Amino acid sequence: MCDRFLQGNYQYVLAVHTDKSHTHCHIIFNNTNLYNGLSFTYEHNQGKVKDRSWAQLRAISDELCKEHGISVIEPKSKGVSHFERDMQKEGKSWKDKLRVRIAEVMLYSRDFKDFLEKCSECGIEYVYKPSNKVKLKFRLSGDGQQKFTRADTLGADYTVERISEQIAEIQEKLSAANVTPDMLIEPPKPVVPKTEPKPTQTVTAPTKPKQSAEPNTITEKSETARRKAAAEQVEKFFAARRARRQAQLDMLNATASKPVEPKPEPSVPTPQPTPTESKAPEKKIDEWATIRGMRDSDKIIAELEAVGIMSLSEFGGFMHNIHSPEDHTDEVAELKAQYTAIDKLLAMMKQRSDNSATYKEYQERSAFTQKHFRKKNAAAIDAYEEADKYITEHIKAYYVDGKAPKRSELAALSKQLKDKRKAIMPEHKAYLLKHETAMRYTRQVRQYLNEQYMKSERERSRQRTQAKHRNKNTLE
Known part of the structure; x- marks a missing residue:
């Protein structure tokens, strides 16, 4: 198996143990390929789960077992979760209770439709949708179960197909014994009221000779007796089965309703005075640590902070021409163009007014x-x-509701635009000062950062080369 799986590319040690009742072996192999130096994980343990090395090893092991006539371990179905196992131990498993009740209902059902009707009568809620992927789900009503349980999670015998098959098998056994499910259900016995005994007189009637029974009557009685005996036999079988399932239910309910012993409350410790802890002052983060080693860095940083650039990230915005919310260049130009056009229009209106008398x-x-x-x-x-x-x-362009504006309205609009421009100009001027100062040192800072980056890349390359040499020497 090792030769077929490792193909002679990896060293391995095989140890056979006979100290147990079953002979077994342990295999340890080197992770490094003898010829190309690559790891086993890199070469064979990549991709999807089904393509991993353990799946290939299992396939090779199964082939060898079949070649030598040894049994092959078949994969098991999905097991039970830890939570479900704990619930089973505590007797609180909904699935166990559902299995018992569903098996009980199947005994008295004629077909699958009748089974669903009897489930509702026996306190089992169901959701049956044949067109869905999950066709059937169950839930115990009145027992505290909140979510429905899929039928396929109860086991292979609780799917729609298997339930129908089991009901058909039960019906075949009952029909062979000429017994119907109604005969298995005991009707309630009527309560007869007790009456006081009355004195009776015994009158002896003349006895008549008994007549011999006819052959047909004898045959009917024997047939009825045979059916009755078969029905009693089937009833005994199902009664024992019902009693066994009822005992299981009682055990589950008793375990679930078992009171939990109260745990002793831990003694409350006396509160101790909390010692006052003096924290060391937090270290201030240096926003310019990246360029501290640059020539004249202190002078450059001082000038940048003087105009309001307080960190390297903020300086990077100017260095990479990132738009800043403090930059109102376009807005200032637009406002100026608007109120300039209005002012010119006002001047023309005044010019026309001044010369209107002469023109008239x-x-x-x-x-x-x-x-x-x-x-x-x-x-x-x-x-x-x-x-x-x-x-x-x-x-x-300045009409309002189809009417030409007055000179006073245009003057008010011009004043509004000028006030707006005046309000944003201080922030814009501060930005222009920052931009001008940052542009003076952009080239120097960018060159220094590029040098530091190339230096770190050279160091990483040197470390990778050394690591390759070490691996090569180890392999040799």
Whole structure:
């Protein structure tokens, strides 16, 4: 087996023990391959569980046993859990109680449908769904069982198919003896009230000679007696079985209801004064420990902390261009563009208002005098027309409910945008100062960190090389 399993690649020692009643052997083999230096675990003990080395070893052992005519140990079914075993010992196992009751119900059932009906009558709740993966489940009603128990976990004899087969076998035995399940159930005996005896007079009637019974009557009586005897025999068999199962149930119930002896309460120790423990002051974590060995590190760290950069991780945000919530560059630019456009629109509205009188007079003049008037007031008229054109093109962006805004409303909106920009400018300026300071040392810090990383990688490579040499020397 060792030669077939290890294939000559691993050293092994085989020890046969005969000190016990059964001869057995122990095998110890080297984990390292003699030829390539790889471990047995790496070569043969990887992958899924069914492909592991123990499964291969078991298959080889079974083959050798079959070749030499030795019995092969067949794998057992799923065993009982520790919890279930403890419950069985204490007599609290729901499964044991269910097995006893289900076997009792099967004795009086004609078929599987009748079995389910009698389960309900005997205090066994069930869930039967043939289309589901778990077809049948049971639960004892009124005994404290909360969850249903799957039928297949009770054993192989408690599945839907096996229950039907067992009921059919019982019916065959009963039909062979001309006995039905109803005959096994004893009807309740009627209670006859006691009456006081009355004096009776004995009257002797003339005796008649007995007539001989007919042959048919004798045959019927003998057949009835035979059936009655068979029914009594079957009844005795099932009565003994019922008594045995009832005894098991009584034993389980008695064990479950056995009172638990109270444990003596431990004596309460007298409270001792708790000693006061003085804790050492917690060490402050150095946020700049990674770059402390850099040249001029103290000066660089002092300048960074002066502008508000208090750790290397925060400095890394500037070094890797990570967006910061303190950066309002886009927001500031957007606000400035908005209130600048409004201010220009207000200026154009003022320009149009200032030249509206001149332009109105120009419009009221006749065509003959307009040319001369326009030449004389060209600047005012051109300013009005320019402002009016600009307002017509840009005022629609500020319409409210289809109405053009007033100058006062636009002025209020411009003031609101300016106040908002003014509120975020201190934080934005502080960020710009941090960014400017960080950019001065980004290149130096990045170069130092890269050097430290390459140094650590070289050290790891050196250690791996030394480990390979040690393994090689060991193999040689």
